[in-house]
Amino acid sequence: MDFFQYGLEMLSFTNILWLTIGSIVGAILGALPGQSATTGIAMFIPLTFNLEPSTALITLGAIYVTGSYGGNITAILINTPGTSDSFFMTFDGYPMTMRGQGLRAIGISTISAFIGGMIGTFALLTIAPVLARVAYKFGPLEKFLTMTMGLVIIIGLSKDTMLKGFLSACMGFLCSMIGLDIISGVTRFNFGINQIYDGLPLVPVILGMFAISQVLSLVAEKSETIAIDRAAVHGSVFLSFKDIMSMNINNIRASIIGTIVGIIPGAGTTVAAGISYDLAKKSDPHPESFGKGNEQGLASVSAANNAVVGGSLIPLLTLGIPGNGTAAVFLGGLYIHGLAPGTKLFTTDAVEVYSLFWGLILAQFFILIIGLYGAPIYENITRVNNNILIPVVGCVCILGAYVFRYQSFDALLILFFGIVGYYFKKADIPMIPFILAFILGRGTEMQLRRTLLLMEGRITSVLLRPLPLALLTIDLLFLLSPFWGDIKKKLFTKNKKL
Amino acid sequence: MNNKFTKKIFNHNYIFVIFLYIWSFIFLFTIPSIRDVESRLFPYIISILTIASATFLLLKTYYNWGKKEDPVNFSGTLSALFMVVLLLVYTVAISIIGFYLATPLYLVISMRILGQKSLKLILTISLLAPLVVYLFFDVLLKLQIPKGVLFS
Numbered sequence A: 001m002d003f004f005q006y007g008l009e010m011l012s013f014t015n016i017l018w019l020t021i022g023s024i025v026g027a028i029l030g031a032l033p034g035q036s037a038t039t040g041i042a043m044f045i046p047l048t049f050n051l052e053p054s055t056a057l058i059t060l061g062a063i064y065v066t067g068s069y070g071g072n073i074t075a076i077l078i079n080t081p082g083t084s085d086s087f088f089m090t091f092d093g094y095p096m097t098m099r100g101q102g103l104r105a106i107g108i109s110t111i112s113a114f115i116g117g118m119i120g121t122f123a124l125l126t127i128a129p130v131l132a133r134v135a136y137k138f139g140p141l142e143k144f145l146t147m148t149m150g151l152v153i154i155i156g157l158s159k160d161t162m163l164k165g166f167l168s169a170c171m172g173f174l175c176s177m178i179g180l181d182i183i184s185g186v187t188r189f190n191f192g193i194n195q196i197y198d199g200l201p202l203v204p205v206i207l208g209m210f211a212i213s214q215v216l217s218l219v220a221e222k223s224e225t226i227a228i229d230r231a232a233v234h235g236s237v238f239l240s241f242k243d244i245m246s247m248n249i250n251n252i253r254a255s256i257i258g259t260i261v262g263i264i265p266g267a268g269t270t271v272a273a274g275i276s277y278d279l280a281k282k283s284d285p286h287p288e289s290f291g292k293g294n295e296q297g298l299a300s301v302s303a304a305n306n307a308v309v310g311g312s313l314i315p316l317l318t319l320g321i322p323g324n325g326t327a328a329v330f331l332g333g334l335y336i337h338g339l340a341p342g343t344k345l346f347t348t349d350a351v352e353v354y355s356l357f358w359g360l361i362l363a364q365f366f367i368l369i370i371g372l373y374g375a376p377i378y379e380n381i382t383r384v385n386n387n388i389l390i391p392v393v394g395c396v397c398i399l400g401a402y403v404f405r406y407q408s409f410d411a412l413l414i415l416f417f418g419i420v421g422y423y424f425k426k427a428d429i430p431m432i433p434f435i436l437a438f439i440l441g442r443g444t445e446m447q448l449r450r451t452l453l454l455m456e457g458r459i460t461s462v463l464l465r466p467l468p469l470a471l472l473t474i475d476l477l478f479l480l481s482p483f484w485g486d487i488k489k490k491l492f493t494k495n496k497k498l
Numbered sequence B: 001m002n003n004k005f006t007k008k009i010f011n012h013n014y015i016f017v018i019f020l021y022i023w024s025f026i027f028l029f030t031i032p033s034i035r036d037v038e039s040r041l042f043p044y045i046i047s048i049l050t051i052a053s054a055t056f057l058l059l060k061t062y063y064n065w066g067k068k069e070d071p072v073n074f075s076g077t078l079s080a081l082f083m084v085v086l087l088l089v090y091t092v093a094i095s096i097i098g099f100y101l102a103t104p105l106y107l108v109i110s111m112r113i114l115g116q117k118s119l120k121l122i123l124t125i126s127l128l129a130p131l132v133v134y135l136f137f138d139v140l141l142k143l144q145i146p147k148g149v150l151f152s
Helices: A003-010 A013-031 A037-047 A053-078 A089-098 A102-135 A140-155 A162-176 A202-221 A241-246 A248-263 A268-283 A295-319 A325-336 A350-373 A375-382 A386-405 A408-426 A432-455 A459-463 A466-497 B002-009 B012-033 B038-062 B077-097 B099-113 B119-140
Strands: none
Touching: A003 A350, A013 A037, A013 A053, A013 A350, A037 A053, A037 A202, A037 A325, A037 A386, A053 A089, A053 A102, A053 A295, A053 A325, A053 A350, A089 A102, A089 A295, A102 A248, A102 A295, A102 A350, A140 A162, A140 A432, A140 A466, A162 A432, A162 B012, A162 B038, A202 A325, A202 A386, A202 A408, A202 A432, A202 B077, A241 A248, A248 A268, A248 A295, A268 A295, A295 A325, A295 A350, A325 A432, A386 A408, A386 B077, A386 B099, A386 B119, A408 B012, A408 B077, A432 A459, A432 B038, A459 A466, B012 B038, B077 B099, B099 B119
C-alpha cells in the first residue's frame, strides 16, 4: 500500500471528526497562558483509549501541531506567550499589535506556521522510514543505549538543574519498577496494593504530573486572565499574494532550520526560533527594525516553531527518543495504544503511522482555518477566567483518570502525582526526566538484562562493535554537551597562560 | 542565628532529599524479598544511584557548591492544597452519588470558592459540563461514566 492509499483510508468521518476536535482543543489550550500542547495530549490520552489507534494518533498529533501554533496568538496579541516556545513571537508580534496591526501579525504567523509545518511534516515523511530501517539493526545493547540517550539528552537540557534532573529520572525509574516484572513474572514493590499489581498506570501519572499540577499552580498563583485590548484586534488577517511571496525566503530557510533543530533531540523550539530570527535579522536590509514589529522576523520565528514539530517526531517514531516534553508525553500515547517506536511501526503498524502523517498534514490546514477565520474568537478565549478554567480542567482530569481503568483508585493516584508535580514546579525540579524514565523504565531494564545475558562476560568485545561504540560516544557527547562551554573556557585560559 | 538555622532547615532541596531517601530506602529494603534474583539487579542499581545522588545534592545545598539557587516561593500552597482536598471530596462524591450529580455540585462550590461572582455563569457551566460529558463521553466515545453506588 502506498502513502496515498493510506491517505484515502485515513479520510473517514471518524478520523476527520477527531482531527477537528484535536485541532480545536490544541489551538485553544495553546492560546491559554498556563496551558500547552503537553497538557492537551496528557488530557486526551485517556479519552482516546477506546478509539482505533490510528484515530487516537491523529487526535494527539493534531493537538501537538495546533497546540504549538496556539501559543503564538497570545504572544502576538497580549505579549504573553501561551507556551515558552512562543517567546520569540513577542519580539515583533506584539509591537505590531501595539501599532494596531494585531490581525495582520496573526495572518503572517499563520501563513508562516503553515509553511513551516508542511516542510517539517514532509521531512518526517521522507526521513523517518529510512531511519527506521537503521533501527532494524539494533540489538538489546543498542536499544538500551538509545533509550539511555533519550534520558541523557533530557537531563542535560539544563546544566544548572542537571543533578535534580538526574534525581527526577531516578524517581521515574523507581516508579516504573512497581508491579509485574515482565521477564520473570514476579511482582515487585506493589506493597500489597492490588490496583498496582501489574504496575503504576501511565495515564494517571501523566495526568497528575502535567494537568493536575498545572491546576494547582494556577490556584496558587491566583492570576487573573489578561484580556486582549479590543482596539488591537483590527485590520485584516488575510495577506496579499505579494506579501506572502516577500516572506518566502525567510519562511523556507526557517522551516529547514526548524526541521533540522527538531531532529536533534533536546535542541528545542527556542533554539530553532533563535537561529532563524538571527539569520533573518542579519540578511535584512533594515536589521534595526527587528524587535520593533518587523514582519520578516515574525515570519521566520513562526515557520521555525512549527517545523520543529515534524522534525521532533523523526527521532521519536524511529528510535524512541523524544526531543522535548510534548514529544515525551506523545510517546506515552504511542505505548498506551500498543505501538512502539522503531521498524515495526513502519511495517506492521504502517496504517497507524501513515494515518498520523496524513493527520499532521491536514492539521496544518486547520492552522490556516483557525488562524485566518478564528481571529474574532481569540479575544473571547483569552477572556476565560481562571476561576472557571481551573474547576473544569480538574473535572476533566478526574474523569480521564477514572475512564482509563474504571477504578476510583486512579483518581487518587492523579491527586498524589499532582502534588508531586506541583512541588517539582515550585522547586524547579525538571519534570520531563521523571516522565521519560517512567515511560522508558521497563524497556530500559529489559534491554539491560537481555544485554547482560547475551554478553556473558564479553563486555569489551561487545561494546567495541561499531554501532554500540558510536551510540556510546553520542551518549557521552550529549552528557558532556552542557559543560562544553566550561571545558572550552578552561582550555582557552590554560593555553593563554602558557 | 536562629533565623539562619530555620532558613537552612527549610531549604526546598532538603525536602526533596528527604523524600528521595524515604522512597529509595523503602525500595532498597524491599528488594531482598523479591523472589527472582535477576529481578533485583535494576532496583539495586537505581536505589543506590538515587541515594548517592541525593547525598550529593544534600552536600551541595549545605555547603553552597555551584551556582546559588533562587529561593523558592511557596506562597499560595495552602490554596493549592485546599484544591486537592476539594478534588478528593469530588472523587469520593463521584463514587457515591455518581458523576452527573457530583459534577454540578463540585463546579458550583469550586467556582464560588475561586472567586467567580456571576451566579448565572456558574449555573450555566455547572449544568452544561455534565451535558457535554454525556454527549462526548457517553454517546460519542461510549465510555462508562461512574454512576455511583447509590444509583448502580
